[in-house]
Amino acid sequence: MKWRGLKAEAPRALTAHTDTLGAMVKEIKSNGRLKLTKIGGFAWNTVEGEGCTIFTRKGGSVRGSILMTKASIHVYGKEVNELKRDDDHMEVRLDARTTSLHETGVLGVNVGDFVAFDPRVETANGFLRSRHLDDKAGVACIMAAVKTLQTAQMQPTQTTYLQISNYEEVGHGASAGIPPEVVELVTVDMAAVSEGQTSDEFHATLCVKDSGGPYHHGLNQRLLELAEEYEIPHKIDIYPYYGSDGEAFWRAGGDVAVSLIGPGVDASHNYERTHMDSLMATTQWLVAYMLS
Numbered sequence: 001m002k003w004r005g006l007k008a009e010a011p012r013a014l015t016a017h018t019d020t021l022g023a024m025v026k027e028i029k030s031n032g033r034l035k036l037t038k039i040g041g042f043a044w045n046t047v048e049g050e051g052c053t054i055f056t057r058k059g060g061s062v063r064g065s066i067l068m069t070k071a072s073i074h075v076y077g078k079e080v081n082e083l084k085r086d087d088d089h090m091e092v093r094l095d096a097r098t099t100s101l102h103e104t105g106v107l108g109v110n111v112g113d114f115v116a117f118d119p120r121v122e123t124a125n126g127f128l129r130s131r132h133l134d135d136k137a138g139v140a141c142i143m144a145a146v147k148t149l150q151t152a153q154m155q156p157t158q159t160t161y162l163q164i165s166n167y168e169e170v171g172h173g174a175s176a177g178i179p180p181e182v183v184e185l186v187t188v189d190m191a192a193v194s195e196g197q198t199s200d201e202f203h204a205t206l207c208v209k210d211s212g213g214p215y216h217h218g219l220n221q222r223l224l225e226l227a228e229e230y231e232i233p234h235k236i237d238i239y240p241y242y243g244s245d246g247e248a249f250w251r252a253g254g255d256v257a258v259s260l261i262g263p264g265v266d267a268s269h270n271y272e273r274t275h276m277d278s279l280m281a282t283t284q285w286l287v288a289y290m291l292s
């Protein structure tokens with residue numbers, strides 16, 4: 001989406017991604033259960049026991065849960081602890097009467113059907129606990145920033161494009177869709193919170209380097225100056241195993257300054273959690289940037 005600014009000599013873009021982690025039906029097993037293939041990078045143990053929905057080709061859906069192939073401790077004893085969580089040892093148990101490939105087929109389930117994991121959203125004391133905060137939280141911050149300006153009947157200083165990408169978790173993200181006249185791209189994606197990281201759930205973080213190397217130094221400095229000027233709670237961090245929509249655009253040949261900011265997410269690609277303070281700080285930072 002294009003949002004006309006007061007000026008148009010240095011157009012900008014904001015991007016975040018709506019796609020999340022999930023799976024696809026790889027195979028219907030002879031016992032009627034489903035073998036899955038992962039979409040995005042996560043470990044099977046992070047979704048073990050989770051509820052899920054299989055979306056069938058004809059528009060239907062079937063509920064189920066993700067379990068190990070040897071789930072019952074009363075049957076398998078210590079094997080339940082020791083079994084490696086991998087594609088071959090995880091399956092979906094459907095909440096439908098089926099014990100065969102044929103019966104599951106009759107339910108409309110097919111190879112290639114998408115499988116969504118239950119987000120299990122819960123809020124308490126300002127915390128937001130849910131799967132898929134990466135990067136729904138980033139999208140929410142962009143939306144909130146835009147709404148803030150629109151409510152105040154303001155427009156961005158520079159013409160600004162809003163690009164919500166759909167393939168970030170598998171790598172190619174915002175590789176297409178950013179217009180060539182754009183000179184700056186601010187990617188909004190989660191900050192990785194854990195031991196050894198400066199990021200937390202109460203600040204917005206500027207990521208200066210991740211697996212794809214450093215982000216744009218000049219744009220980073222300007223964002224930090226804005227955060228200081230408007231007293232936005234912020235951190236600077238480096239993420240060891242991380243890629244972003246902005247880097248996907250760089251790899252596709254995008255010739256722009258790219259920075260990455262976002263809210264702190266604890267236990268990323270697992271059962272995630274953030275706090276309203278972090279979402280507010282990220283939103284304020286985006287508003288300050290758009291008005292700069």
Ligand SMILES: [Zn+2]
Binds near residue numbers: 134135169
């Ligand atoms: Zn992710």
